[in-house]
Amino acid sequence: MSRPRVLLVDDEPLSLETLARILDEEFDVRTATNPFDAERILEEDWIQVVISDQRMPEMTGVELLARVRDRWPDMARIIISGYTEAEDIIDGINRAGIHQYITKPWHPDNLLLIVRNACRLVELQRENALLALEMKMTGQSLEQRVAKQRERLKRNFNLDAIVRSPESPINQVCDQIAQIAPYDIPVLLTGESGTGKELLARALHYNSPRADKPFVAENTGAMPDQLLESELFGHEKGAFTGAVNARVGLFEQADGGTIFLDEIGEVSTSFQVKLLRVLQEQEVRPIGSNRRRKVNVRVVAATNRDLEQEIREGRFREDLYYRLAGVRVHLPPLRERPMDIWPIAEHILAEAVRDFAKPVEGFTQEALDCMARYSWPGNVRELQNEIQRVLVLAPGHQLTADLLDPRILRADDADVPFAEPNRAEALPADGTLKDRVEALEARILRETLIRHQWNKTQAADELGLSRVGLRSKLERYGLIPN
Structure with a gap:
């Protein structure tokens, strides 16, 4: 990294040499014995700091630095003088915009510190100018970046990008999502945990007219009512213990877009009333506020529960269910x-x-x-x-x-279209004791062989069999490596 460049101007060669010797170890020093040589150097080199003596025959240091200020305003300007008249100091500040006025005799350490600070100031000013220029150019640049990112999200959550086989039941689900995505109707996604309900909710959003607006998600399960209310509707500063700052709720953050409420079947009946009011009125009231705020969001909810059964058992409000389930989509x-x-x-x-x-x-x-x-x-x-x-x-x-978990290796072979056919089938629910024992024995043999990468010696040792006995059982059950 190049060292900061400093220009010293003094008509006394001895003073110039002393200054240069002190600064030379840390800075790239240029010297001039008169203001005209100084200006020539300034025209040829990029100088961060100019240090000038005040009393010179051609012109004063203040006059020189005033000229420098007009032509090279970004440079830091320092005056060294043996005179401390207030008028000189004021004149230097007003006319030349000097960074520091150093009086003689000066201390080397103090001089180094002043020049370091001056170089740092110039660097910060330069960075600030670059950032200001960058900010002027970022308006269009940011819009382009956001547009590119939005297009990337649309591609990532395109329905065709959902991974599945050509004959998958998910094809029907994706067709259903494509059909309902353009219409501003609430959607309830049902299915077991881990089936990809949030992925489908995002696909629904990015294939809808709201794709250019926010998508926000919240897992509502096992969350206390007050915390859930704060997360969804927001709160004012001091609304409750720990509310040190105001918070904008997710409904407001999603305004114009989509909010995904996962595990909706887990929320309490008391909070269901508050959520129902928001969906009916399309407005939220943050905790601790008397002002209601209009919101325009599409609600996509998800649950692994049977909400119709929950309604019959009194754990879920029927009116909220119909507010959420404009269209039901089930993920197998x-x-x-x-x-x-x-x-x-x-x-x-x-x-x-x-x-x-x-x-x-x-x-x-x-x-x-x-x-x-x-x-x-x-x-x-x-x-x-x-x-x-x-x-x-x-x-x-x-x-x-053999790296797979043993519970996976013990899995059944029945009705699996991808597995090679063999007789190590699921443990039968009926049949003779002999048939059931043989089915269980076949599964144990198969799991053990896979774990040992079909090394028959190791498998026989673990099972307490001879190699001949193991081979006989493998032939009996038709167990061969895939």
């Missing part, structure tokens, strides 16, 4: 669409590889088959968690089946 769980497991798994892996910066070639076929057999009660969220865990633990460049 992952176990009802096993054909989606492979494409979703590959998509999740690609994202995890990028996030964790750990490149791998992908899953082995056996690993994919094992994942396809499993029912995934936690749906996509559980699948994502498992893939990230396997990626982190993987010692090689492929994700093999």
Whole structure:
């Protein structure tokens, strides 16, 4: 990094040499013995600080620095003088806009500190000027950035970008979302946790006329009423203990756009009344305020509960339900669409590889088959968690089946279109004791072999079998590596 450049002007060579020797270790020093040489140097070099003696034969230091101020106003200007007349000081400040008036005799450390501060001031002024120029240009620039980001979001949450197989039941869901997105009607998304309700809510927003306005989301489950009211409707300063600042609620933040209320079935019946009033009146009143504020939002709610059953049991208001459920859209769980497991798994892996910066070639076929057999009660969220865990633990460049959690390896083979057919089927609900025991034995054998990467010696040792005995059972149950 280049050193700050300082110009010293003094008609006495000894004083000039003394000043230069002190400043030379820290600054790039230029010297001039008269004002005319000084101006020539200023025309040729970019100087941050000019230090001039006051008493010189051609012109005073104040006169020189006044000329510098007119031509190079960004430079810091310092006067050194053995005279301390008040008139000189005032004249220097008014005419030359000097940064500092140093009186002789001066102390070297004090001189260094003054010049350092002057250089820093010039640098800050320069940065400020650049920022001011940048701010003038950012209006259009920011609009362009926002527009690009908005287009990127629209692409990311395009319905065609939702990962699924060609024959997936989600195709029907996406068609339904595409049909209702243009119309300003509330939507209730139902389905188990982890099925992707928030993803679908965002797709609904970014495919609607409100796409250029905000999308905000709030998980309303297990949140105390006062905190939830503050989050959604806002509060005034001092409205309750801990309200040290006013807060704008999410309904106001989403004005013109969409608000997503997840786990709506978990809110208390008392808060349901407040939410119903907001939806009916289309206005919010922050906690501690007497003023109501109009809001224009589209509400998309989601729940994993059966709200109609909740209504029958008195835990959910029927009038609020009909305010939320303008259109109901149900997301089937992952176990009802096993054909989606492979494409979703590959998509999740690609994202995890990028996030964790750990490149791998992908899953082995056996690993994919094992994942396809499993029912995934936690749906996509559980699948994502498992893939990230396997990626982190993987010692090689492929994700093999033995890395999967044992509960996945113990999964049933029945009715799985992607698995190779074999006789290690689900434990039958009926049949003879012999049939049930054999089904369970086949599942244990298969899980153990996968964990040991089909090493029969290790599997036989764990199960307490001889290699001959293990081979006989494998032939009996038709267990072969995929």
